[in-house]
Amino acid sequence: MTPTLPVGLSATAAVAASSANLGPGFDSLGLALSLYDEILVETIDSGLIVEVEGEGAGQVPSNAEHLVVQAIQRGLAACGVRAPGMVVRCRNAIPHSRGLGSSAAAVVGGLAVVNGLVAQANTATMSEQQLIQLSSEFEGHSDNAAASVLGGAVVSWIDSDANPPRYAAVPLRLHPDLRLFPAIPEQRSSTAETRVLLPAQVSHQDARFNVSRAALLVVALTERPDLLMAATEDVLHQPQRAAAMPASAEYLQLLRDHGVAAVLSGAGPAVIALSTDDHLPAEAVDFGREHGFTVGEMAIGEPVRWGAGALLSS
Numbered sequence: 001m002t003p004t005l006p007v008g009l010s011a012t013a014a015v016a017a018s019s020a021n022l023g024p025g026f027d028s029l030g031l032a033l034s035l036y037d038e039i040l041v042e043t044i045d046s047g048l049i050v051e052v053e054g055e056g057a058g059q060v061p062s063n064a065e066h067l068v069v070q071a072i073q074r075g076l077a078a079c080g081v082r083a084p085g086m087v088v089r090c091r092n093a094i095p096h097s098r099g100l101g102s103s104a105a106a107v108v109g110g111l112a113v114v115n116g117l118v119a120q121a122n123t124a125t126m127s128e129q130q131l132i133q134l135s136s137e138f139e140g141h142s143d144n145a146a147a148s149v150l151g152g153a154v155v156s157w158i159d160s161d162a163n164p165p166r167y168a169a170v171p172l173r174l175h176p177d178l179r180l181f182p183a184i185p186e187q188r189s190s191t192a193e194t195r196v197l198l199p200a201q202v203s204h205q206d207a208r209f210n211v212s213r214a215a216l217l218v219v220a221l222t223e224r225p226d227l228l229m230a231a232t233e234d235v236l237h238q239p240q241r242a243a244a245m246p247a248s249a250e251y252l253q254l255l256r257d258h259g260v261a262a263v264l265s266g267a268g269p270a271v272i273a274l275s276t277d278d279h280l281p282a283e284a285v286d287f288g289r290e291h292g293f294t295v296g297e298m299a300i301g302e303p304v305r306w307g308a309g310a311l312l313s314s
Contacts, residue, residue, distance in 0.1 A: 002082045003123075009043045011116025011308050015109035016301030017094040018101035018147035019182070019272050022221075023232035023263035024213035030147030030154045030169075031272075032301025033100065033182060038091040039068055039109045041117060046085040055092035055102070066090075067103060067138075071110025074134055078111075078126060079118045097188035099266035104144035107135045112306040120308055129168070131304070132156075136167035143169075144266065151303035153221055172218065174300060175225050181273040181280050182265065183251060183293040194241045194267040206235045220261075225276050228261035232274065238264050245269040247291045255284050 017035040021027070037055075050062040050069060060066060064073075069088055076082055094102045111134055115125040126134070131149045136142035142156040146169030156169035213233050220231035241264065242249035248269040255262035255273055258281040262273040271293075273280060280295065288295040 002080065003121075005043050005076075005081055005083050005117060005121050007043050007045055007084060009117050009120050009308075011041050011113050011120070011306065013039045013109045013113040013116060013304060013306040015039075015105045015112065015148050015304045016151060017105060018144040018301065019099070019263075019265040019270075020101065020143040020147070021234075021237065021263065021266060022217060022272075022274075023234040023238070023261075024210045024236070025143075025155075025217055026210065026214075026234075026236050027141045027143055028156055029214065029217065030101075030143035030156060031180075032147040032151045032153075032303075033180065034299035034301050035093050035100070036301075037094050037102075037105050037109055039113045040087075040089040040091075041072065041113045042087040043083050043117065044085040044087055048085060049087045050090075051088070052090045052092065054090075055094060056090075056096050057092070059096075067106040068110040071107040071135070071138070072114055075111040075114030075126065076118075078130065078134060079114060079123055081118060081121065081123055083117070095184055095270075098184055099189065099264065099268045099270040100182075100184070101144035101148060101266065104135060104139065105148050107138045108145055108148040108304050111135055112304045116306040116308055132169055133167050137164070142167040147301070149304050151301050153300075155218065172222055174221055175223060177276040178221065178225055178300075179275050179278065180298050180300065181275060181295065182298050183271040183273070183288050183295045185248060185269050185294075186292040187245065187247065187269050189245060189267060189269045194244055197240050197244060198237055199240070202236060210234060210236050221274075225274075228274050229256070229259065232261045232263050234263070237267075241268055247293075251284070251287055251291065251293065254287055255280070258284060260284065 135145035217231040
């Protein structure tokens with residue numbers, strides 16, 4: 001019989017947004033951003049109460065279909081326990097459907113908050129590797145999820161021969177001069193909608209191009225940021241998605257025309273600039289303002305945090 005957690009436990013988690021792909025690193029490179037969702041869970045006698053404030057309030061499900069709730073249930077099962085009932089409160093700062101890893105953050109946060117609960121019941125918590133594995137299973141790749149788990153930049157991969165498939169990631173030690181400038185539009189997009197724009201097959205020449213740029217990007221991010229312009233070139237997904245997000249594509253090109261290494265964030269439509277300068281060109285700032293982008297500097301995101309008690313920012 002599955003052990004039941006006691007009533008009256010409370011736990012929190014704070015989880016960072018993320019940017020995946022970073023140009024050529026399709027489904028393999030990820031970067032955490034200092035924009036955080038927070039989750040508070042309390043165990044109660046029975047039932048489920050879901051409350052959401054901030055991003056997604058009034059739009060996402062307020063029942064067991066909520067992605068955070070699904071992740072919590074998966075985490076409880078992984079830890080071999082159940083909850084009699086729960087109050088799940090989400091305070092969201094990560095914009096939805098912008099290419100900033102909101103879904104991955106929801107899953108990572110839901111799993112992590114389980115650690116905060118089971119630690120109080122003297123039950124073993126999930127390791128970082130388990131968090132990466134379980135969160136990646138929700139979407140089938142681990143670039144966003146691993147970045148939200150580990151913080152900073154990550155290289156992720158999948159062992160498809162394993163059963164079930166095994167997801168893994170390692171962190172990169174970023175160059176200290178690297179600055180991040182996300183540009184977040186009002187326009188929304190979905191990975192499912194933009195992924196269908198990608199061809200089922202690519203040429204050997206295009207594959208070779210992206211392999212070289214992805215390898216170079218690891219060097220640029222860690223040791224040689226002067227190589228970021230060449231290292232962020234991509235031919236496998238950004239050009240194909242441009243027609244679906246013309247303002248983002250134009251902004252991306254404007255930044256690169258001014259010598260700024262810019263890429264789509266994930267599947268877009270957010271754009272992220274990688275630079276060693278402390279500001280963007282004035283023309284880029286003006287374009288962003290005129291076309292509905294929120295543009296500003298953002299720090300590197302921290303690893304997911306979890307613990308007992310009240311929300312971490314309260």
